[in-house]
Amino acid sequence: MDDTDRELLTLLQQDAGQAYAALGKAVGLSAAATHERVRKLRERGIVRRTTVEVDPQKLGLGVLAFVMVESSAWMGDSAEAFAAIPEIEEAHVIAGSASVLVKVRTTTTEQLQDVLRRLYAIDGVSGTQATVVLETFFERPPSPAP
Numbered sequence: 001m002d003d004t005d006r007e008l009l010t011l012l013q014q015d016a017g018q019a020y021a022a023l024g025k026a027v028g029l030s031a032a033a034t035h036e037r038v039r040k041l042r043e044r045g046i047v048r049r050t051t052v053e054v055d056p057q058k059l060g061l062g063v064l065a066f067v068m069v070e071s072s073a074w075m076g077d078s079a080e081a082f083a084a085i086p087e088i089e090e091a092h093v094i095a096g097s098a099s100v101l102v103k104v105r106t107t108t109t110e111q112l113q114d115v116l117r118r119l120y121a122i123d124g125v126s127g128t129q130a131t132v133v134l135e136t137f138f139e140r141p142p143s144p145a146p
Contacts, residue, residue, distance in 0.1 A: 001046065001144075004029070008037060009046070009144035016050045061105040063112050064133040068098035073124035075099040081122040087115045098129070 007027050011018065024034035041047045056064070069075070075093060082091040082102060090103040102119075106112045109132070116128050 005037060005041060005046075006144040006146070008034065009041070012038070012047070012050075013141045013144075056105050060107050063106045063109055064136065065104045065106075065112055065130045066133070067102045067104055067116070067119065067131075068129040069100040069102060069119060069122075069125055070097070070127035070129070071099040071124045072126045075124055078122060078124065085115060085118050087111070104130075 004027050008023060011023055011026055019031070020034045020038070021031040023029075023038075024031045027034065029037070038047065056062075078100070079091065082088055082100065087104050087106050088102045089105055092101045093099065094101045104112060104115050106115060112130065112132070116130060119125055119128055
C-alpha cells in the first residue's frame with residue numbers, strides 16, 4: 001500500500017459514493033486507474049465492504065451501551081449466539097475479568113434490559129455488566145495512515 005492508496009482510503013471513508021473521476025482528480029489519477037486501485041484494495045481485503053453510515057439517534061436508537069459479558073466457559077465459539085441478537089452491533093472476545101464485550105443499541109432502557117435477559121440465555125454466560133453511554137464525543141473509522 002502506498003501513499004496514493006492511503007489517500008484513496010481516506011477519501012472513500014469520507015464518502016464511499018464518490019465517482020472514480022472525482023477520486024482520481026483528488027489523487028492525481030485517471031478514473032480508470034483509480035477504479036483499478038480500488039478494485040485491488042477490495043481484492044486484498046483492505047476494503048471489506050461499501051456501506052452507508054446511518055445516524056442511530058435519527059432512527060430512534062437513543063440508548064447505547066457497552067456490556068461486559070462474564071462466563072463460566074470459553075465463549076470463543078459463541079459468535080452465532082451473539083449475532084442472533086439484532087440489537088448487538090459488535091461482539092469481541094476479550095482478555096480480562098469478562099470474556100466478551102458487546103456494543104448494544106436500543107430504543108429504550110427497557111429494551112436494553114431485554115437484551116441483557118437474552119444474553120443470559122446464551123450457553124456459558126454467568127453475568128453481565130452494562131455501561132450506558134450518556135454522550136458520544138466522536139466515533140471514527142480506522143486511519144489508513146501508516
